Amino acid sequence: MPDVPLARLLVTCPDQPGIVAAVSGFLRNHGANITALDQHSTDPAGGTFFLRAEFTTPDLDLTADALEGAFARVVAAPFAMDWRIDYAARKKRVALMVSKYDHALLELLWLWRRGELDAEVPLVVSNHDDLRAEVERFGVDYHHVPVSKDTKAEAEAQTLALFEDAGVDLVVLARYMQILSPRVVDRYPHRIINIHHSFLPAFVGADPYRQAFERGVKVIGATAHYVTEDLDEGPIIEQGVARVSHRDSVSDLKRTGQSLERDVLAKAVRWHLEARVLVQGNKTVVFA
Known part of the structure; x- marks a missing residue:
């Protein structure tokens, strides 16, 4: 600081x-x-x-x-x-969103508690209740907002109300496995950061690491980007890669991939908070 x-x-x-x-x-x-x-x-x-x-x-x-x-x-x-x-004295207020995978979420909360993220984290929103105890150990409010096909609009309205009440400046999707509608994306232009594996557009859908294993990939990675209305096509902030081999199991690939996701997302969030990212069209200039 x-x-x-x-x-x-x-x-x-x-x-x-x-x-x-x-x-x-x-x-x-x-x-x-x-x-x-x-x-x-x-x-x-x-x-x-x-x-x-x-x-x-x-x-x-x-x-x-x-x-x-x-x-x-x-x-x-x-x-x-x-x-x-x-x-810098006006700390940005960050909302974290998550589903069931905890690795990216807990990395951000740990860095925040250590004072390594120049922000306030007033709340976590999840469509599952699984991680409540983990989050509340950090003294952060946890809001379970279930989402289904029939309740998506109401769930997003509830989520936006929570963000408004908390004065949120930045939204981070720390493996939140729901697609945000334009009403949410438009509310926070270039202020929603997502993380995902870097196989896209290959290996779409469930269990991408097993799909990658079955294809015998030699490089895996992670991508952090700003969310736009075009799914997973927003301006890229940071990426990371690691080499793998035929000796690696599906579990090995997942472990390596999740480690990359933690690191890449943390860098992207930190750089946004420190005003190091400029967006031009669908590209970024990052002064890291």
Whole structure:
């Protein structure tokens, strides 16, 4: 966690000369100290420019609202920027969703309890009641919201009400085995993160690791991405892979795959919370 108040500026805009100078000069002139700065251009000649700056805020000569207003006028408007400033002191509130597999969920809760996720976790929502005791040991509220074909709309309305009451900023699907409808996805654009095995579009459906075993795959992996209305096709944040062989059983493949899922999802969530991810179309720029 930061020792001094910290803010993060994210910028996307058409590439042109002077962007870095304008941003850094503005922050310097208002008492900010830039501690990290990353940038990327898709094409220096007319492409898209991405920037992430971390800066300390104790010596600012403006309030946060005034700083943002001045930045909008002085820097953002002339460069046609899409931008935002995140303040580390304003911790994002994260809702976790899960079904029966506990590995990704418990990894996130463990990291959160150790202070390694810069967030608050007010609740877990599940369509099964199996993991209640595990979650409540962390002091987190557990909400069982059953889902069936006939009750899906009512279940989603209940879930959205829980998120609204908790002031949720980010939703993480830690192996939640239900497809979210557009009404949920549209409520949290680029603020729902999912994890799944990386065999897709191969081995769809139940028991993908047995299917992979029967095909004799040599590489398995995991993918974390933002959820969109196109199933499992949202912008990818992080992926991980591991080699396997004919010596590995189905259980070995599952164990390796679940380890990858834990690691990949934790990285994706951490990077989102630390404002390291910029989305362009169906791709991401990740300043990790």
